[in-house]
Amino acid sequence: MKKKHEWPQWEVFVRSEAGLAHKHVGSLHAADARMALENARDVYTRRNEGVSIWVVKSDDVYATDPSESEEFFDPSEGKSYRYPTYYHVPEGVKHL
């Protein structure tokens, strides 16, 4: 019975200043999105840490499984040709 009233958990993302991306700062409980935003303001931006806040229900976040990290991120391994430093720049060539 009590359990029914436990408010859902939300993940909080804060944009610290205009032009920057929102960054995850923590989580909190709130009955609805409006309350989640207000609580996030009170908890995570008391010292001017933000100009914009996103909240997302924690249940709606899908994450990669650490036990599968190796296979999952394998495709990006060993592809040094994706970096500019892979290429030899002949002497004297500029603006490259």
Next chain:
Amino acid sequence: MSDGIEGDASVSDERERAFNERLDRSLKIEPTNWMPDAYRKTLVRQISQHAHSEIVGMLPEGNWITRAPSLQRKLILLAKVQDEAGHGLYLYSAAETLGTPRDEMVAALHAGKAKYSSIFNYPTLQWADVGAIGWLVDGAAIINQIPITRCSYGPYARAMVRICKEESFHQRQGFDIMWTLAHGTPEQHAMAQDALDRWWWPAVMMFGPPDTDSTHNEQSLRWKIKLFTNDELRQKFIDQTVPQAEQLGLVIPDPHLRWNAEKEHYEIGSIDWDEFYRVIRGDGPCNKDRLQTRIEAWEEGAWVREAAAEYARKRGAQSASP
């Protein structure tokens, strides 16, 4: 599954090995990483106790909000107590990532099964106590907490970074109150001394039992949940606080206190551990009152939590219907 018991054991050995390797390489353990049950249990216990301490810690100071000596002191104290609520929230959130719901942790506190820092079972009898708490209690907390910003569990370490940033305001505002009183009228100076007399030993005890008696030290050090022992942290606190007391023109209530030039540390008299254990067991001046206040706040707020949940449910149902 068909591997049977032997197969399961080798899988768990493999996970344990990976876990220990992460610890050895000082990589953070994150909520989705496998971890031994005992590590998880220890963290839930430690982080939730830490969270309870922040919340119960609001009470002794909250006691003085309406009686702060000026509007500015009142605003500062309000901001400080609000910070403590925030610290409690960061910590409950960190503990929840280990799979224990917040309501369950709060219920454990209210049932007397979970502990909180014993220091908050002492009363705030006069205004200088608010200064002494900020200076000594928050000062001790900072020394305890700074190493935890480097602990092995990611969410706990990150919560602690935020907390430590805010905590130094707490310590300075406390010192500022003490400084003002210590340099005020003789009566005000006496208030500051009285507060130091009552808060010094409980603050020294905040670091927990001596290393020889501490049950959690060794395992927690191995898991990098703890990075220094109780006695190491306590010494650090004493060494940094004694000169501050001198600068305030106040006297530490310890006739055995002396500087050991050889070791370059202060030595203190013996700590009354009987008092420490008595207060932990529930016989401190305010144990019953603190817990009762928390339980009443929880129970009297139940209708608000229920109403908000019901409002959200109804609105959700409305927006879902065509």
